[in-house]
Structures are given as structure tokens and as C-alpha cells.
Amino acid sequence: xxxxxxxxxxxxxxxxxxxxxxxxxxxxxxxxxxxxxxxxxxxxxxxxxxxxxxxxxxxxxxxxxxxxxxxxxxxxxxxxxxxxxxxxxxxxxxxxxxxxxxxxxxxxxxxxxxxxxxxx
Amino acid sequence: xxxxxxxxxxxxxxxxxxxxxxxxxxxxxxxxxxxxxxxxxxxxxxxxxxxxxxxxxxxxxxxxxxxxxxxxxxxxxxxxxxxxxxxxxxxxxxxxxxxxxxxxxxxxxx
Numbered sequence: 112x113x114x115x116x117x118x119x120x121x122x123x124x125x126x127x128x129x130x131x132x133x134x135x136x137x138x139x140x141x142x143x144x145x146x147x148x149x150x151x152x153x154x155x156x157x158x159x160x161x162x163x164x165x166x167x168x169x170x171x172x173x174x175x176x177x178x179x180x181x182x183x184x185x186x187x188x189x190x191x192x193x194x195x196x197x198x199x200x201x202x203x204x205x206x207x208x209x210x211x212x213x214x215x216x217x218x219x220x221x222x223x224x225x226x227x228x229x230x231x
Numbered sequence: 232x233x234x235x236x237x238x239x240x241x242x243x244x245x246x247x248x249x250x251x252x253x254x255x256x257x258x259x260x261x262x263x264x265x266x267x268x269x270x271x272x273x274x275x276x277x278x279x280x281x282x283x284x285x286x287x288x289x290x291x292x293x294x295x296x297x298x299x300x301x302x303x304x305x306x307x308x309x310x311x312x313x314x315x316x317x318x319x320x321x322x323x324x325x326x327x328x329x330x331x332x333x334x335x336x337x338x339x340x341x
Binding site: 155156157158161170172173206211214216217218219220221222223224 | 233264266268274275278282329330331332333334335
């Protein structure tokens with residue numbers, strides 16, 4: 112069974128940093144691209160960042176480019192999101208999602224999310 | 232303002248057929264596959280339709296997808312109370328080099 116478990120969320124002041132983690136199990140992690148997708152409270156879905164299976168291809172939404180860094184450790188079956196210079200508008204539930212084989216920019220399985228609240 | 236446009240709400244009675252639209256442009260829906268996700272209250276999104284009209288295993292055939300030009304639609308037939316959820320369309324956008332979502336449609340089963 113595919114499982115994605117996010118952690119690392121919490122309350123943080125504007126301008127500070129936070130690092131999210133996603134622990135994957137139930138599939139061969141290094142066969143898949145991985146993504147972060149967020150959802151602000153009461154709002155829709157927004158793709159944040161994605162990384163290919165071997166970290167050779169990485170992309171970011173314009174809203175986070177230059178502030179967020181995605182990475183993965185295939186030996187640990189883990190995905191990460193380093194978030195710097197956080198803003199109030201980054202407040203959201205952050206989902207880890209698995210890319211689809213043959214369509215790596217899309218997602219099939221999602222974790223339950225970790226909540227990030229940026230507030231003073 | 233979402234790149235893909237969906238109606239904010241839709242409704243139907245049990246047994247009815249409901250359609251949810253998703254409108255985009257030549258850089259997204261017009262040239263790439265459309266995916267649909269279902270988000271039940273308080274849960275993570277679930278893949279409902281991939282490659283415009285394909286259903287993952289386990290998704291009932293009451294759900295169907297279609298695409299024409301720069302628009303797509305999701306149809307739900309034989310509406311059931313458990314279909315009450317938010318539905319999102321998604322597509323790769325060649326100009327933005329990112330996946331874009333619709334704003335979501337909240338489906339209410341009356």
C-alpha cells in the first residue's frame with residue numbers, strides 16, 4: 112500500500128524558515144517523480160514544486176521560486192521542502208504527492224498533509 | 232484567480248447526472264491531458280480521471296471525463312450522497328511550465 116506521511120509543519124513567524132519532510136513507503140521511491148502541492152485554508156490546490164526521480168529535473172511555482180528548495184534522499188525514501196523567507200500567504204496545508212509513471216507532472220497518490228501557519 | 236476555470240458550485244439529487252466544466256487555453260487543456268481529482272471533506276485529494284477520460288482502478292464507471300478543444304468536463308451519473316465533495320481539474324501548462332489547477336467545484340447532493 113502506497114503511503115506518504117508529511118511532517119515538519121507548524122507555526123512560524125514571517126521571514127523565518129521551516130523544513131517539511133515526506134516519508135514514502137509501499138512503492139519503489141526512486142522510480143517516481145515527487146511533488147509538493149499546497150492548499151490554503153478554504154481555498155483550492157496549488158502546485159508548489161516537483162523533482163524527478165534522480166533530482167535531475169526540478170521545478171517551482173513562481174510564487175515560491177528563490178525561497179523554497181525541494182530535495183529528496185532516495186536511500187531514505189524521503190522528500191523534503193526547505194522553506195525560507197516565509198510569508199503569510201504561504202499559510203497552507205502542504206501535501207506530498209507522487210508523480211505518475213509516464214506523466215510525471217501529474218499526481219496519483221497524496222499524503223494527508225502537514226499544516227504550515229505563518230503568523231507573528 | 233486560477234488558470235483553469237471551473238464553476239464554484241454544482242448540485243443534483245440522488246440518481247441524477249451532473250456535469251462539471253473546466254475551461255482553459257491552448258497552452259494547457261488545448262495541448263495536454265486533463266486530470267480530475269476528488270476531495271472529500273477533510274481528506275486529501277484522490278485521482279479520479281487521468282488522461283482526459285481514463286479511470287484508475289477502483290473508481291466507479293459512474294465517473295467519466297471528456298475533453299474538446301480547450302475545455303474539459305467531468306460527468307457523474309447515478310449521483311450518490313457520498314459523491315458530495317470538491318472536484319478539481321488539472322493540466323500541464325506549456326507557457327508556465329507547471330501544472331495548473333481549476334479553482335474547484337463544490338458538489339452538493341440535495
